[in-house]
Amino acid sequence: MFNIFIEIHSAVGEFVSAILDNTKLMRTLNDRKFDLVLTDPCWSGGVFLAKYLNLPLVYNVRWMVTTEAHFAIAPSPISYIPMTGSGSTDKMTFLQRMKNIFIYFIVLIYDIVVTQQIYQPLCDKYLGPGHDFDQLKIDADIWLMRVDFVFDFPRPTMPNVVYMGGFQCKPAKPLPEDLEEFVQSSGDHGFIIMSLGTFVDDLPDDLANYIAAAFAELPQKVIWRYKGKRPTTLGNNTLLVDWMPQNDLLGHPKIKLFVAHGGTNGIFEAMYHAVPVVGLPLFFDQYDNLLRLEVRGAAKILSTSTVDKDDNFLKAIKEVLNEPSYRMNMQRLSRLHRDQPMTPIDTALFWIEFVMRHKGAAHLRTESYKLPWYSYHSVDLWCKNAPDLALDMSLLALSSSGVWWESACVPS
Incomplete structure (x- = not known):
């Protein structure tokens, strides 16, 4: 299965190269002065094009290269957020949670393999060695998510995620x-x-x-x-x-x-x-x-x-x-x-035009994706200050148990 997906994304990589190597096409795109790139990040051509042309990026998205888009941008506790393919709901048994975390690591490994083998070399070639594809793919201004929480299970989200699940739905027309x-x-x-x-x-x-x-x-x-x-x-x-x-x-x-x-x-x-x-x-x-x-x-x-x-x-x-x-x-x-104040398609159009008016939506983008995993989870703080943190945690436990002390009595 990994080989099949790698073949598919390799073909996408060839399309990216064909686009960016076409000097006449790229000159035409630059001359047209476009306002933004709207793309589905499951196939990463639009991601490269937006960065290459230095244009704001808007996603029409549900899937990234390897997984559901929420996992790429929002906090995703897999204790109650089921992975695609797990066959579980947000109410998981112990065994279902074990299966969920197993699938999570399989997807993570696949993501690393595909990214490093196919898309990172393209980053190095066309955007320069200082660009990391893992960061590039989540650096969109607005994520138009094809999800509605009437349908999906509730989960954490981010301020630049806009939900437009069912945007294609409309009243029925007469039949032939x-x-x-x-x-x-x-x-x-x-x-x-x-x-x-x-x-x-x-x-x-x-x-x-x-x-x-x-x-x-x-x-x-x-x-x-x-x-x-x-x-x-x-x-x-x-x-x-x-x-x-x-x-x-x-x-x-x-x-x-x-x-x-x-x-x-x-x-x-x-x-x-x-x-x-x-x-x-x-x-x-x-x-x-x-x-x-x-x-x-x-x-x-x-x-x-x-x-x-x-x-x-x-x-x-x-x-x-x-x-x-x-x-x-x-x-x-x-x-x-x-029962929504605006239809999903009107909501999507508003945010696309919002990005066009303001040349992006940087104020809605979190900085968390720029942090290495050990800083994001504060592992480096724990390792550096483990003795002090152990004391603080002990004192906090005593406090929550009803044992109080004067701050002057706490040794430094």
């Missing part, structure tokens, strides 16, 4: 005529949509046949984004499409359920439109995204390895359809998510 006709034919039963995201167009034939057979037993109509071989068990109530207007379908009054892989965009659209979810996570953050809905009673998660066992898929769909609590809980999340 053929889709509207199909949806209306569902009557009072309503309809279900299923999509496994941009990167998954098909499934193994046996799994696709099982899912199609389960859909065929439902009274609801089903719209399924699927480009694979047509399942032999497909029922008359199921429509296969290459593409669908997902937001508009989720906002339709006859929608009953969303069968989803758990990508961030789909999760926020489901929450915005108050549609309960049956989740089939496949990779990366998808299980963790769905888990955040499941613990709030708005989704049910299935494993792709067991989805075709004991009618699990059909049972899960019927449970979410027939148990009112799922829809009620999702409606509550939707009300909380929508």
Whole structure:
């Protein structure tokens, strides 16, 4: 897995070199007098471009090179903040905390490997040897975070982090005529949509046949984004499409359920439109995204390895359809998510223009990232003053126990 990610980021490094070595392009960018660079730091090309052009930097971000962005900028106690891939909530058992810290160190090692092998040499070549990529990547003026704490677990944050989770959500538009006709034919039963995201167009034939057979037993109509071989068990109530207007379908009054892989965009659209979810996570953050809905009673998660066992898929769909609590809980999340003074996209636009007006937002950036880890955690103070600190801690313990003394009696 490390090798695959290193190959991907190596390709990004080649793109960075191609951009910065193109003198005509760089001259054009300089001459245009841009106000800022807006980039996703998961792929670090924009980070280099902003520093090279000496422009303010704004992130459209959820992921850094190796982990969720909060871990790069904000205090992140892993005793209650789950790592992506841990499958845990913010209420962890002892064993879950052990797993969490193990994943944390794996990610840390990977971050060091990728940074030092790929991105630090680019820093040395194009920005000079005095630039450290670890500091460079967190030196953005504003972090537009694709997160909403209605969805995510509460955690420490920083003043230059602006939350715009669900920024792409909007009221539904009318459906194309053929889709509207199909949806209306569902009557009072309503309809279900299923999509496994941009990167998954098909499934193994046996799994696709099982899912199609389960859909065929439902009274609801089903719209399924699927480009694979047509399942032999497909029922008359199921429509296969290459593409669908997902937001508009989720906002339709006859929608009953969303069968989803758990990508961030789909999760926020489901929450915005108050549609309960049956989740089939496949990779990366998808299980963790769905888990955040499941613990709030708005989704049910299935494993792709067991989805075709004991009618699990059909049972899960019927449970979410027939148990009112799922829809009620999702409606509550939707009300909380929508109850904001500004829409997420307007909030994002305000802060982008704020950085343009003021040529950055340095007053919101903490200096903590410039400290070495031993200064950040005050380890150097402890090591240097261990005897005095031990005495101070002893006196503090006596004080908290109700034992008082005159300051003149304390030996220096």
